[in-house]
Amino acid sequence: MSSLIVHGGAPLRGRISPSANKNAVLPVLCATLLTREPLRLHGVPDITDVRKILEIFQALGSEVRLDRESGTLDLHHRNTGFDATRHRLPEEMRSSIMLVPPLLARFGVARLEDNVKGCTLGVREIDPHVEVLRHFGGSVERTEGSLLVRLAGSMRPVNHWLDYASVTTTENFVLCAVAAAGTSTLTNAASEPHVQEFCRFMAMMGGRIEGIGTSKLTVHGGAPLTGGEFRFDEDFHEITTFLALGAITGGEVQVRNSAPGQFPLIDRTFAKFGVQIVHRDGWSEARRSGPLKVQVPFTANVLTKVEAAPWPYFPVDLLPIFIALGVRAQGNAMFWNKVYDGALGWTGELSKFGAHVFSSDPHRLITFGGGPLAPAVVESPYIIRVAIALFMVAASIEGRSEIRNAAPIRRAHPRFVENLRSLGVRVEWTQDE
Numbered sequence: 001m002s003s004l005i006v007h008g009g010a011p012l013r014g015r016i017s018p019s020a021n022k023n024a025v026l027p028v029l030c031a032t033l034l035t036r037e038p039l040r041l042h043g044v045p046d047i048t049d050v051r052k053i054l055e056i057f058q059a060l061g062s063e064v065r066l067d068r069e070s071g072t073l074d075l076h077h078r079n080t081g082f083d084a085t086r087h088r089l090p091e092e093m094r095s096s097i098m099l100v101p102p103l104l105a106r107f108g109v110a111r112l113e114d115n116v117k118g119c120t121l122g123v124r125e126i127d128p129h130v131e132v133l134r135h136f137g138g139s140v141e142r143t144e145g146s147l148l149v150r151l152a153g154s155m156r157p158v159n160h161w162l163d164y165a166s167v168t169t170t171e172n173f174v175l176c177a178v179a180a181a182g183t184s185t186l187t188n189a190a191s192e193p194h195v196q197e198f199c200r201f202m203a204m205m206g207g208r209i210e211g212i213g214t215s216k217l218t219v220h221g222g223a224p225l226t227g228g229e230f231r232f233d234e235d236f237h238e239i240t241t242f243l244a245l246g247a248i249t250g251g252e253v254q255v256r257n258s259a260p261g262q263f264p265l266i267d268r269t270f271a272k273f274g275v276q277i278v279h280r281d282g283w284s285e286a287r288r289s290g291p292l293k294v295q296v297p298f299t300a301n302v303l304t305k306v307e308a309a310p311w312p313y314f315p316v317d318l319l320p321i322f323i324a325l326g327v328r329a330q331g332n333a334m335f336w337n338k339v340y341d342g343a344l345g346w347t348g349e350l351s352k353f354g355a356h357v358f359s360s361d362p363h364r365l366i367t368f369g370g371g372p373l374a375p376a377v378v379e380s381p382y383i384i385r386v387a388i389a390l391f392m393v394a395a396s397i398e399g400r401s402e403i404r405n406a407a408p409i410r411r412a413h414p415r416f417v418e419n420l421r422s423l424g425v426r427v428e429w430t431q432d433e
């Protein structure tokens with residue numbers, strides 16, 4: 001188990017250049033299997049999920065060359081083969097599920113391990129994926145510990161309406177639709193910035209997609225996909241994380257941000273805790289005058305609330321980051337996770353710091369913030385953003401704290417500790433037995 005040891009209490013100061021968004025990079029990597037031509041990707045982060053995907057590509061015989069320093073990745077899937085009895089898709093990461101359509105389109109078969117659940121946020125449904133795969137002509141059967149998916153012939157175009165705007169199901173739909181000759185449509189599509197970025201990559205490879213960024217996607221499929229070059233955008237999760245770290249420690253952190261247009265709701269959410277975000281000349285900064293304080297609503301008898309749901313709502317993966325601000329801010333706030341039913345179980349750990357939180361049901365949490373907190377040893381579940389939230393609270397408290405099982409951070413944030421040190425944090429990884 002890897003733990004983070006932090007000596008907190010110092011305000012963070014400095015500048016951060018954010019990395020790419022794991023949830024854009026991973027579907028893009030999966031999509032590369034659809035072309036036999038060479039590809040060059042820029043800004044690929046050195047994170048554990050990326051390593052796992054590149055390892056499977058190498059096992060399949062693809063040519064993979066990553067310069068970890070610059071983040072330039074050369075990929076060529078020309079001598080690639082897949083054997084469903086031998087090859088295992090990476091486990092403990094949700095994105096493996098997006099390897100299925102390219103494997104189906106190329107080899108007519110894919111095997112999906114049961115443990116592709118990713119963060120332990122509650123149920124991670126696979127039925128919407130199964131529906132999409134079947135709709136496009138695949139057959140799905142349960143085998144010991146995995147699902148075996150087969151495709152006889154080619155994918156056929158479909159019109160599909162999702163039960164809910166699922167990120168990876170939308171991406172899987174697009175992966176199937178570009179391979180299916182003809183026009184397919186998806187209603188109730190997800191539109192997160194990473195979904196949009198993934199669609200732009202598909203367009204770069206020659207996929208014809210209309211409606212990117214909306215809840216209805218139209219894909220004209222069947223044309224062969226080409227190679228090419230693509231540069232990843234900055235990760236809005238990482239930008240928000242470092243802005244929040246600046247705010248919670250009362251420091252001055254500037255984060256490069258080329259897409260402030262994605263931030264109005266995130267900015268308003270910061271403002272609910274007394275933090276102003278200033279975007280200027282390609283950089284963003286969190287400012288606060290005085291202590292963190294929950295804004296009091298004009299409506300009588302309601303709590304200030306943060307409601308997380310599919311984009312363009314407040315992004316659900318950022319909720320823990322703002323719960324950390326909530327426990328430090330004077331006043332009471334409600335956090336409402338409208339997506340996952342098991343994503344708030346960790347919040348009991350906050351009481352080890354002396355924080356007062358109340359979970360009113362599996363989806364809602366109230367913070368009674370602003371009280372004195374003490375350093376603590378806490379344990380993170382297998383949830384990337386929760387390890388970060390616990391770290392944020394620890395970094396804001398004077399003294400030595402330990403975040404046990406913080407390794408999930410490495411799934412999404414390269415050089416996390418190095419970045420923190422550059423901002424003046426005393427922090428290190430430990431490797432326990």
Ligand SMILES: CC(=O)N[C@H]1[C@@H](OP(=O)(O)OP(=O)(O)OC[C@H]2O[C@@H](n3ccc(=O)[nH]c3=O)[C@H](O)[C@@H]2O)O[C@H](CO)[C@@H](O)[C@@H]1O
Nearest residue numbers: 023094095123124125164165166167168169316317339340
């Ligand atoms: C690799 C990747 O991109 N992972 C992200 C992706 O996961 P993923 O694509 O797995 O998440 P989904 O969008 O499918 O939603 C996750 C779960 O939430 C529930 N649900 C979701 C929306 C809804 O309107 N109703 C509903 O019930 C379902 O149980 C579903 O299984 O999107 C999630 C939601 O933004 C993020 O947390 C994950 O970081």
Ligand SMILES: C=C(OP(=O)(O)O)C(=O)O
Nearest residue numbers: 093094095118119317384
């Ligand atoms: C929940 C996340 O990822 P995954 O879906 O891969 O578990 C996340 O990125 O916060």
